[in-house]
Amino acid sequence: MKYLSVSEVSKKWNISERRVRSLLVEGRIKGAIKVSKSWLIPENASKPSDARNTYQFDEVEAEETANVDFKTYLKRYPNEKGYFGKYGGAYLPKELEKAFQEIYDAYLTICKSSDFISDLRRIRKYYQGRPTPIYYCRRLSESLGKVQIYLKREDLNYTGSHKPNHTMGEGLLAKYLGKKKLIAETGAGSHGTAVATAAAYYGLECDIYMGETDIKKQAPNVARMKILGAHVIPVKEGAGTLKEAVDAAFSAYLKEYKTALYCIGSAVGPHPFPLMIRDFQSIIGIEAREQFLEMTGELPDVVVACVGGGSNSIGMFAPFLADPVKIIGVEPMGKGTAVGQNAASVTFGKEGIMHGFNSLMLQDENGNPAPVYSVASGLDYPAVGPEHAFLHDLNRVTYDSVTDDEAIDAFFKLCRLEGIIPALESAHAVAYAIKLAKKMHHGSILVNLSGRGDKDLDYVIANYGEKYGIK
Ligand SMILES: Cc1ncc(COP(=O)(O)O)c(C=O)c1O
DSSP states (O other): OOEEOHHHHHHHHTSOHHHHHHHHHTTOSTTOEEETTEEEEETTOOOOTTOOOOOOOOSOOGGGSOSOOTTTHHHHSSOTTOEETTEEOOOOOHHHHHHHHHHHHHHHHGGGSHHHHHHHHHIIIIISOOSOOEEEOHHHHHHHOSOEEEEEEGGGSGGGBSTHHHHHHHHHHHHHTTOOEEEEEESSSHHHHHHHHHHHHHTOEEEEEEEHHHHHHTHHHHHHHHHTTOEEEEEOSTTSSHHHHHHHHHHHHHHHTTTEEEOOSSSOSSTTHHHHHHHHHTHHHHHHHHHHHHHHSSOOSEEEEEOSSSHHHHHHHGGGTTSSOEEEEEEEEETOSSTTSOOOHHHHOEEEEETTEEEEEOBOTTSSBOOOOOSSGGGOOSBOOHHHHHHHHTTSSEEEEEEHHHHHHHHHHHHHHHSOOBOHHHHHHHHHHHHHHHHOSSOEEEEEEOBBSGGGHHHHHHHHTTTTTOO
């Protein structure tokens, strides 16, 4: 029998190669066989009836990205020194090297034990309320055309964002290590609230460092942290946003590392944090993948998430890396492309070291972290987690951006068409899905809705209320 390649079948059936691969993985092309990494498809195989035409993404297909086998990728990256290719690592003052080594050793031993895993599973199910559902946005999808938009509802995770997925893990690790306090930085207050919650749950003290600008902007989360018993320590330096909060939390941890654990709030920081955060957050993608298959019988065509430091996105993306699924990280383009007007670290960043890790960073002409801005406090960080920089270089994940105005527009669209109020961070991912849906003819987009927007209501009404008819 004569066999055809994926690209020959794609031309013959007039559908994208991605779609052909997706049908192959779903086992819907009769007689197809896989030899090494390539598919052989019988010349007489018939086209499944819903093998629809999809939007042609114009960049490299996953197969051509690099010599990385994504089936074994998660076991191989990062390496034992915390490197994803050239990104990552641990650039630390001498005193802290031992503390981070202790965290890594503990993580690789205690945290892989069945006791730790069953404790975490119990907490996720009975305390956080997982699994969070996926939800089909009928009215939003219909308003855009024929593309189907789905949300992974991390806004329904306890405390209203994805952050407890890692803070409950970090807190449990602190408990096993015999620490007395959790130290953290926060931007939007979602991570701070999740750390304060973990501290209360495990009976630990809690210090949260937060920039003064963010304290004003995210008042409801500040109140929640205080009510939960955390000390919220205002950071006056610089722009009073996330970067300065990380600087302050790092300095505090340097003094208290023997008795405290620094709960880094994203997939950033020195090794082993990018690894641990990915592992803890991967529950998002593991659940979403299973739920999507169960709901629709196939994988989504596109997966989208917003990228600040990169925790919700890496959690969503990691379980899809080996699949024939297009993956897109959305960065904040803020008010424009000029330095200081956005926080699009992958789009405009250069390789550099900050906060103990090597990655893509927005830098000024002297190589110092550039000023950053986004309407979403949780996205205005001048760097990105090292794994995102790596996945970008590998061409496995595409990074694109949306502006403040596009995010605000998506915020109101989701509120008014679906009755769901998203966090401004998450609204960036929704905005991108809306733009993409208008370009694709058919297909499905799964968006990670990383959090709910209660924290943003006062800010949105004060700044955009009139424009959207709120008197
Ligand atoms: C709801 C929400 N989504 C996303 C983010 C961005 O962080 P990350 O990129 O680590 O997911 C934040 C940060 O505070 C957030 O609060």
